[in-house]
Amino acid sequence: MLRTLNRVLLALAGLVLIALGGSVLAVGYGVNPPHWWVHQSEHDVLLTAGERTRWREEGWWWPVVIAALAVLLLLALWWLAAGLRRRHLSALPLDTGNGDSANLRGSALEQALAAHTERLDGVERARVRLRGRPGSPVAHLHLTLAPDAAPLLVQHHAVTETLRAAKEATGQGNMRAEVRMNGVPHGAERVQ
Known part of the structure; x- marks a missing residue:
């Protein structure tokens, strides 16, 4: 069950990243996007100056952003460690009876x-x-x-x-x- 859930989540994350990256590349190469798309031309930026500095004066903004990114990093590392953990037992310790x-x-x-x-x-x-x-x-x-x-x-x-x-x-x-x-x-x- 967990293996299936893991594969589905990885596939969905991969598809979203491929779709977003591909659409940004397509707009960058001059493809006309739909009217509702975030970027309308190859000269658009990801975040405008106003969007980047909007919350700069708020004292809570940067600690919240850093804490959220730290939590995402820890979750990603936990997911990676869970995927790399060996499920197969490679060796068993044996007691030889003479202390060895x-x-x-x-x-x-x-x-x-x-x-x-x-x-x-x-x-x-x-x-x-x-x-x-x-x-x-x-x-x-x-x-x-x-x-x-x-x-x-x-x-x-x-x-x-x-x-x-x-x-x-x-x-x-x-x-x-x-x-x-x-x-x-x-x-x-x-x-x-």
């Missing part, structure tokens, strides 16, 4: 969990993604079920066996799992 520690690559654990899950009855294909934080990982299992699979039984085995194996292998007792299942598409059978 090691890191397990997230992709290695994902492949091992997928292979373990594909051996379960009723699972045609499994894909695993690790998300969350290193201290509280979440395994997202996307399973494609065989046509004769029992979804509740597959879910039970996937959570109990696969998750238990992952917890034992990593020492992450608080690892959680989210399971998504779809069936194998197959053609309809003809009944006579």
